[in-house]
Amino acid sequence: MAYNLLKGKKGLIFGALNEQSIAWKVAERAVEEGAEIVLTNTAVSIRMGTIGRLAEKCRTIVVPADATSVADLENLMDRTMEHFGGKFDFMLHSIGMSPNVRKGRTYDDLDYDYLSKTLDISAISFHKAIQVARKKDAINDWGSIVALSYIAAQRTLYGYNDMADAKALLESIARSFGYIYGREKHVRINTVSQSPTQTTAGSGVLGLGDLMSFAENMSPLGNASAEDCADYVLTLFSDLTRKVTMQNLYHDGGFSSMGMSRRAMKTYEKGMRFDDVHQNQYPFGKEETK
Template structure:
């Protein structure tokens, strides 16, 4: 039974870096559901490193930080006969933590603008470039974070950047809906809780934050990357046709469990053993 109705659909996936990537889990699940997946990776070196993983698949190179790169990608994909895309998965983010953690007020202009261009504005450029190539009811999904209200010290300026990404998705949904030709194209966000990915490993102090977040989930077990991918694939399917300009939070209850008894005990009376 083809419940998601993805068989024969063509979906472009941005952001595969390795087997741990959210983008890879999304792409693999799409393929399992019968979709044809096109891959866009950051660089030629990345394409070479993924040669075995993506063998036999259509892989394109697009560094979204470079002006005009997304337009060239859209032209190349159309020239290869993929004139109609049924979905786009945007799973791209970058922050320069090479200099180590700094207080938010010391964020450098270049770092903030680079992170915004790659992680948020790229969604706008992708939407604009691929607009002529989207099927009438295409779905665009991006990967955000589960809460924009929290202020983790070690996430720094990526919090505001992810807020820009989520806002951009809503504005794109409205902008496309204003044109009868693209009225049914949808833009949604998967707001994911902490994940164990290669990208997250580069965040200072992430392991401690990840383990702390796990204690706050209802089930005392953090999300798997596959759970986030499953939500994204559902949003990419027509079964989610009523979702537009929305953020679907996937956090295993993390955002609703701040006053968990165990966490309070550990914070206030750590010497007491249960």
């Protein structure tokens, strides 16, 4: 159901790759709610993905841009304003990638060149995009900027690796720039800490399936889907949240406020009983009993 939440608004969306992408869902819902959008991703992602089909559906353009390149971002802002005939109202940063994760490097054995790329792509690109938009005065007063984050920015989650550091930096950038942009232009900047979600980028995280299952059992409302996240992000683009800024907003079915749920505890107890039986059967391990 559409509510015309974004009627008359215009926005720029980073990171849609394919139908699994949260950015893809946000783009679809933004148009359904009355917005006009411009899509952007790297040239290689545009070739690998199906963003062209999304552009056709949303009746818009795709502007190739490497979000780590200030020159590319300057061209992107110019072309976006040219397409809209002026400033726009909202921007979504849905970008994240870790070469260390892709290469299977663990957190205690990081490649530091890879780490630099992780931070640049997943967090510093957010700073660059905001800085370029501000210098070009590309976003209307009372506009909204949102980036997607994850609870690993605050808590240690096995397998999330150096992406946790990137998300922590991402949230810090939202707070620091939120003060500056809010004071000057009333532009609000927030991050949304989403449930673990089966996206192309997320699938590279070690043990994602187990993590999603654990979060589902822990959360009283269950995991939030990509579609759910899109609905939530739209409220942050709308005029209903004009005084919400510099916040990291959890959208995770209640996971972030839980200690231990009954379902998770039962699963834990079953695992402990299995371990006890296994230990009694093979006190010295299977190999030593042969």
